[in-house]
Amino acid sequence: MTDTLIPRTPSAYDYPLLIKSLLRNPVVDNPDQEIVYRGVIRHTYRDLRERVRRLANVLTGLGVKAGDTVAVMDWDSHRYLELFFAVPMIGAVLHTINVRLSPEQILYTIDHAEDDLLLVNSEFLPILEQIRGRIDTVRGYVLLTDEEKMPESHIPFVGEYEALLAAASGEYDFPDFDENTRATTFYTTGTTGLPKGVYFSHRQLVLHTMGVMASLGTVFAHGRLHQGDVYMPITPMFHVHAWGVPYLATMLGIKQVYPGRYSPDLLLDLIEKERVTFTHCVPTILHMLLKHPHAKRVDLAGLKMIIGGAAMSRALCCEALERGIDVFTGYGMSETCPILTFSRLTPEMLAGSPAEQAEVRCLTGLSLPFVDLRVVDPETGAEQPRDGRSAGEIVVRAPWLTQGYLKDHRTSEKLWEGGFLHTGDVAVRDERGYVRITDRTKDVIKVAGEWVSSLELEDILAHHPAVAEVAVIGQPDEKWGERPLALVVLKPEEAGRVGEKDLAHFVREYADKGMVSKQVVLLKVRLVDAIDKTSVGKISKVTLREKYLA
Known part of the structure; x- marks a missing residue:
């Protein structure tokens, strides 16, 4: 097959799909709409455009250039939204650091992403203080804070975010470049090994x-x-x-x-x-x-x-x-x-x-x-x-x-x-x-040669009025290959009133009615005080397996 490419007029504009295009119309069509932070700080979209331009001037003034990586450690904030735009719009890469990782994992992602500049919320300074001496790539640090008083820290900050923006120009001409330029990087912890970097x-x-x-x-x-x-x-x-x-x-x-x-x-x-x-x-x-x-x-x-x-x-x-x-x-x-x-x-x-x-x-x-x-x-x-x-x-x-x-x-x-x-x-x-x-694929439980869905069992147990939270994992078994193990957190008012056998019987009733595989009769229930979560709030079955199947 021969491709028939459209003819291009030399002066025609080849419109690239860049993040800056997402910011163009709302500033024109709805400039006075609000962006609110914690119910305290209120900006308009007109303010957003100006602050993004000021931030671009701050970043480039600190030596950030196209292809460099700017990392951020912050809670959900108006600052984060501004970074979502300003960093990729100057051709740099935004690395959104998972602040719920361990300090060693955070250190790994900073070095692996080769971060050049790091913006950090004052709440995360203890983590940064712990690893700073082993960070190899970062050339400068910017403080993000909601407090008026500067915190005590050994971090050599180049400045505080709002002060830097206030001193910067509100004009910046964002360039065009190839739409396939990397804009963001972040790390997924996955199930095994070191965090893996994904990019867009x-x-x-x-x-x-x-x-x-x-x-x-x-x-x-x-x-x-x-x-x-x-x-x-x-x-x-x-x-x-x-x-x-x-x-x-x-x-x-x-x-x-x-x-x-x-x-x-x-x-x-x-x-x-x-x-x-x-x-x-x-x-x-x-x-x-x-x-x-x-x-x-x-x-x-x-x-x-x-x-x-x-x-x-x-x-x-x-x-x-x-x-x-x-x-x-x-x-x-x-x-x-x-x-x-x-x-x-x-x-x-x-x-x-x-x-x-x-x-x-x-x-x-x-x-x-x-x-x-x-x-x-x-x-x-x-x-x-x-x-x-x-x-x-x-x-x-x-x-x-x-x-x-x-x-x-x-x-x-x-x-x-x-x-x-x-x-x-x-x-x-x-x-x-x-x-x-x-x-x-790794959470399906194979019982006597038959596949049993852990999600299906979790959904059944979640219907019990005494259950606050549940996770099901596979437990090795010499006879059956595996058998399902349900880890259950009861509602506080149900503690002592509902037992493990009651919950197992509740699931078996579904099997008796033909609503679920008969293999669930092998289900074991264990009452626990809490169920381990990942850094983004998901149930961590990797941790649960390590904890309960050792």
């Missing part, structure tokens, strides 16, 4: 923003993001760009609220006072908000909430629906920028009861525009039938997937084996196209 270009971030906008903005009846919304992330901005939604919210010119360091009372207060209507978080955060005493006095009706990062149980979904929250699943991973699917309900589905709606809202959902998602046989690579029963691995192609792991050719090739990105998630797909993840 300007083109990928712009196309991800457009794909998410097309999905969220055109849905018929629920979960729609529009210019009348008020957006607040309850997801760390260091984690996959807060799922990319700040870029979308900025492009739409809607009011944005940034909470800083999370606390349930502050989040609920901001939802109420700033009239937040759109957010996203992991299931553990939603559970924390619903159980907080302040939640009883806050009207949550009308709040739209994407749940991702881990499976949402139907019990939690129903509880949120009862409070009026339009809750639905979003699916993706660090390597996918991240959003690939949303669970969407038709008007007919929305007419159902909360329990009936939860069946769909907890599904992995339907693919976004531009996403080629397939459920394939892991051995042959053949696509599985869309019958709701035939399980396989989710593999995907989309314009915004990381093209590899930074400085890790071998693992990158494994990630992209066969030309599709391998997610490691096991799923089925029904005739309507809805995907339902049944497990991670």
Whole structure:
């Protein structure tokens, strides 16, 4: 086949897909819209444009040039939003450091990413003090603080963020360059070994923003993001760009609220006072908000909430629906920028009861525009039938997937084996196209030669009225190969009233009714005080295996 390329007029402008294009229209169309930090600091989009330009002048004045890497350690803030734009817009790379990693892991990511400049919130100075003498690449440090008084520190700061911005010019002409230039880097801890660096270009971030906008903005009846919304992330901005939604919210010119360091009372207060209507978080955060005493006095009706990062149980979904929250699943991973699917309900589905709606809202959902998602046989690579029963691995192609792991050719090739990105998630797909993840490939439990889904067992146990939290892992067994072990945290008022045998019997009733594999009769239940989480709030099954299967 011979490509017929379009003829180009020499003076025609070849419009590159750069992050600066996301900032252009809201400043013109809605310049007085607010960006709020913790309910205390309020800026407009007009201010945002000027502050981004001032920040660009600060960065270049400190010697940052195209191709350099600027790292940040901060909570969700207006400063972070400004860095989301200013750093890549000057052609540099933004490294969003996961502040919940251990000091040694943070040190590894700083050196591996070859950070040149590091902006750090004063709350993280103890971590930085601990590792600073072993950081090889950083040439300068900038202080981020909400306090008027400068903290005591041995870090040789080149200045404080607001003071540097105040002294900088508010004019900067952001250049054009190749849209495939790397814009961001961050690290995913994965399940084994050292953190792995993923990276995204300007083109990928712009196309991800457009794909998410097309999905969220055109849905018929629920979960729609529009210019009348008020957006607040309850997801760390260091984690996959807060799922990319700040870029979308900025492009739409809607009011944005940034909470800083999370606390349930502050989040609920901001939802109420700033009239937040759109957010996203992991299931553990939603559970924390619903159980907080302040939640009883806050009207949550009308709040739209994407749940991702881990499976949402139907019990939690129903509880949120009862409070009026339009809750639905979003699916993706660090390597996918991240959003690939949303669970969407038709008007007919929305007419159902909360329990009936939860069946769909907890599904992995339907693919976004531009996403080629397939459920394939892991051995042959053949696509599985869309019958709701035939399980396989989710593999995907989309314009915004990381093209590899930074400085890790071998693992990158494994990630992209066969030309599709391998997610490691096991799923089925029904005739309507809805995907339902049944497990991670490494979390499926093989009992007497039959596969048992840990997610399915977790969902069943979450329906027990005494259960606050649950995680299921596989336990080696000489006779059966493996048997499921459920680690359960009871609600405080149920301690001593419900035992391990009661919960095991509860699950077996589902097996007796034919609703779940009969292999679950081998389930063992263990009551625990807490369940270990990863740095981004997911249940850490790696830690649980090490802790309980030794």
